[in-house]
Amino acid sequence: MPRRRKKRKVDAPPRMKGFKPFGMLGNDNEHVLMEYEEYETIKLVIHDDLSQGDASIKMEVSRPTLTRIYNSALKKIGRAFVEGKSIIFEGGEYEFNSVACKCDRCFGSITHTEKGAICKNCKLCKRDE
Structure with a gap:
């Protein structure tokens, strides 16, 4: 039986509920779900320009765990861009600071x-x- 996942620390919820592609007539039902902790890794590493080590300390997870969350977020962003899908922020194992x-x-x-x-x-x- 796997161990229970530790809740990741997230500063605050995203300012928006998600993103939609521009210039595509698409199905609003097609979207990619991005968890709050995935959003937080993108915010910390790319926007706030923290190293993955510093970001892992801020989220109170190990650096390898942060890397897994970060890579998952990048794959979801790539999938949404290439396939023209919306990104919706919701859910995950998180706790607000x-x-x-x-x-x-x-x-x-x-x-x-x-x-x-x-x-x-x-x-x-x-x-x-």
Whole structure:
């Protein structure tokens, strides 16, 4: 019996629900599912320019585990690009580093739950509980 998977640390949910290819008349039912931890590896390694070792420390997984997650994410991105499929972010074995919610106006992350918290991205949105 395999060991239970450890939850990966993710800073916050993605600002968007996914991506769609531009300029293709396609079936909206065809999509590639990318888990939150796969998105997080792409964000940390490519966008934030961290080494895989540093990214693994941030996600609290081993470096080989991070590499497997990262390679899986790259394969899914490649498949979506080549086959013209949408990418949808959902699911996985993850745990957010802080309590996070999304701004209803700009979909930016609000990482606290106080009433009346102001979104740092648009300064106009207030979170009501």
